[in-house]
Amino acid sequence: MPNSKLAKHNVRETRAPQPCAACSVRNSSLCGVLSDEEIADLNAIAHRKVLSPGQFHVLEGDKSREFANVTSGIAKLVRGAEDGRTQIVGLLFPSDFIGGSIGDTGNPLERQSIEAASELELCLFPREPFKKLMIRYPALENKLLERTLNELQVARDWMVLLGRKTASERVATFLLHVVNRMQNHGCHSSIGFELPLGRADMADHIGLTIETVSRQISKLRKDGILIMEGARHVVDVNKERLEERAGF
Amino acid sequence: MPNSKLAKHNVRETRAPQPCAACSVRNSSLCGVLSDEEIADLNAIAHRKVLSPGQFHVLEGDKSREFANVTSGIAKLVRGAEDGRTQIVGLLFPSDFIGGSIGDTGNPLERQSIEAASELELCLFPREPFKKLMIRYPALENKLLERTLNELQVARDWMVLLGRKTASERVATFLLHVVNRMQNHGCHSSIGFELPLGRADMADHIGLTIETVSRQISKLRKDGILIMEGARHVVDVNKERLEERAGF
DNA sequence: ACAATGACTTGATCAAGATCAAGCGCCTGC
DNA sequence: GCAGGCGCTTGATCTTGATCAAGTCATTGT
Numbered sequence: 261m262p263n264s265k266l267a268k269h270n271v272r273e274t275r276a277p278q279p280c281a282a283c284s285v286r287n288s289s290l291c292g293v294l295s296d297e298e299i300a301d302l303n304a305i306a307h308r309k310v311l312s313p314g315q316f317h318v319l320e321g322d323k324s325r326e327f328a329n330v331t332s333g334i335a336k337l338v339r340g341a342e343d344g345r346t347q348i349v350g351l352l353f354p355s356d357f358i359g360g361s362i363g364d365t366g367n368p369l370e371r372q373s374i375e376a377a378s379e380l381e382l383c384l385f386p387r388e389p390f391k392k393l394m395i396r397y398p399a400l401e402n403k404l405l406e407r408t409l410n411e412l413q414v415a416r417d418w419m420v421l422l423g424r425k426t427a428s429e430r431v432a433t434f435l436l437h438v439v440n441r442m443q444n445h446g447c448h449s450s451i452g453f454e455l456p457l458g459r460a461d462m463a464d465h466i467g468l469t470i471e472t473v474s475r476q477i478s479k480l481r482k483d484g485i486l487i488m489e490g491a492r493h494v495v496d497v498n499k500e501r502l503e504e505r506a507g508f
Numbered sequence: 509m510p511n512s513k514l515a516k517h518n519v520r521e522t523r524a525p526q527p528c529a530a531c532s533v534r535n536s537s538l539c540g541v542l543s544d545e546e547i548a549d550l551n552a553i554a555h556r557k558v559l560s561p562g563q564f565h566v567l568e569g570d571k572s573r574e575f576a577n578v579t580s581g582i583a584k585l586v587r588g589a590e591d592g593r594t595q596i597v598g599l600l601f602p603s604d605f606i607g608g609s610i611g612d613t614g615n616p617l618e619r620q621s622i623e624a625a626s627e628l629e630l631c632l633f634p635r636e637p638f639k640k641l642m643i644r645y646p647a648l649e650n651k652l653l654e655r656t657l658n659e660l661q662v663a664r665d666w667m668v669l670l671g672r673k674t675a676s677e678r679v680a681t682f683l684l685h686v687v688n689r690m691q692n693h694g695c696h697s698s699i700g701f702e703l704p705l706g707r708a709d710m711a712d713h714i715g716l717t718i719e720t721v722s723r724q725i726s727k728l729r730k731d732g733i734l735i736m737e738g739a740r741h742v743v744d745v746n747k748e749r750l751e752e753r754a755g756f
Numbered sequence: 757a758c759a760a761t762g763a764c765t766t767g768a769t770c771a772a773g774a775t776c777a778a779g780c781g782c783c784t785g786c
Numbered sequence: 787g788c789a790g791g792c793g794c795t796t797g798a799t800c801t802t803g804a805t806c807a808a809g810t811c812a813t814t815g816t
Contacts, residue, residue: 345672784791
């Protein structure tokens with residue numbers, strides 16, 4: 261496991277080192293709508309990037325903005341302020357796509373970036389070539405629209421959490437989300453799973469402080485709803501009781 | 509001005525009473541990407557609906573879900589819980605489009621609806637015919653994608669507000685949004701404008717209580733940043749000072 | 757082995773905003 | 787004109803979660 265000082269120097273970036281055929285999210289990602297012949301065009305414009313935990317991939321600035329697929333690992337979509345306050349506006353799991361905003365009139369204030377929460381692999385597509393491919397393959401654009409509309413629903417669900425839920429509801433809701441996504445991606449073996457975020461990141465995602473998150477998790481453990489070994493490894497969860505606590 | 513009991517009975521619904529040519533948002537809405545000939549196809553599937561303040565247009569249930577354009581008035585996108593807690597996840601101004609989620613696998617929990625904040629006119633498009641038109645006119649789908657990506661950005665901005673901003677920052681941010689949108693839509697004469705939401709709705713949009721919103725507005729008035737006549741009519745705002753208070 | 761560091765936990769205290777409680781002004785209907 | 791209701795304001799008090807402050811535990815470097 262690389263330490264963080266070392267990590268800053270080992271970003272690797274490669275151009276299409278292997279065909280999409282070998283990609284672990286070939287079918288579950290956006291790419292799933294393209295045939296093996298069609299996907300060659302996508303492969304031609306793609307390049308991969310590997311990030312270590314804590315490293316950033318910046319989405320700001322409209323000159324070099326790219327679309328991206330998460331091919332492995334977990335990423336945080338982060339928005340920050342100068343004064344240190346930050347908000348994680350989304351988690352990205354393998355097969356998730358990052359669309360950014362498509363318009364060329366993008367405002368410069370879009371201070372949003374992707375931060376690796378684990379060892380992370382991205383498949384990047386430069387903006388303009390990708391847009392041309394969407395014109396050529398309408399199914400691609402259609403799938404992106406469908407996913408974006410879904411993301412909008414998810415973002416609005418989160419607005420309800422941030423605007424109206426209590427601390428214990430927030431933590432329960434967050435854990436449910438993680439458990440569900442982990443199960444969908446097969447990262448959830450019978451021996452449990454690792455929480456993708458530490459306490460500080462959870463706090464930044466659900467709009468609380470580290471201490472409040474910690475206390476709420478302790479309470480869930482005392483109440484037997486959550487069984488853990490150490491601070492990150494979840495052994496078991498009682499989803500029914502968690503759903504009760506999540507409210508709504 | 510109809511009282512709310514009367515209002516419940518005068519929903520009017522008509523099928524394409526007049527061509528899109530006469531529509532006040534013909535060019536600023538999604539429809540702007542279609543030529544006069546092409547728009548006839550859209551007109552053929554459209555029907556209009558007029559709502560009085562407080563009336564709902566439900567978006568739940570995947571059988572009859574429709575896409576919609578706001579042609580005049582202002583609407584609230586509302587998500588609610590059984591226990592009375594409610595969150596306004598967006599405001600809709602003339603020319604805004606309501607996409608909902610496009611997938612046919614829509615979850616039934618999508619308890620979201622549109623509530624008229626003023627006299628409101630919607631132009632509704634049944635789901636399936638509209639999707640067919642998007643296939644026929646790719647520019648339509650492209651424009652919808654562009655708008656949806658923008659809405660996602662806006663929703664995530666709001667997540668930062670709800671997760672990390674203080675009460676006074678929230679109120680200032682909200683007022684800035686309203687002023688800017690009002691100016692864009694020409695609803696902002698030199699004699700000022702009416703706030704589109706009452707205190708309770710503002711509270712539900714920015715995640716506060718009525719009382720806190722009221723106190724913050726009183727403070728802005730005392731500080732001379734906001735000049736009002738009565739509780740709803742804004743005579744003038746100092747945008748620079750409001751931006752300072754909005755933070756970030 | 758041992759200091760140092762960083763992630764987490766726990767307790768004590770504080771404060772921002774919620775809740776409770778009047779009261780005001782305005783409109784509406786009788 | 788007047789009672790009633792509604793939306794808003796303002797004040798007093800309370801609560802939730804933030805802040806401040808140790809302390810634990812595991813890991814890492816010397």
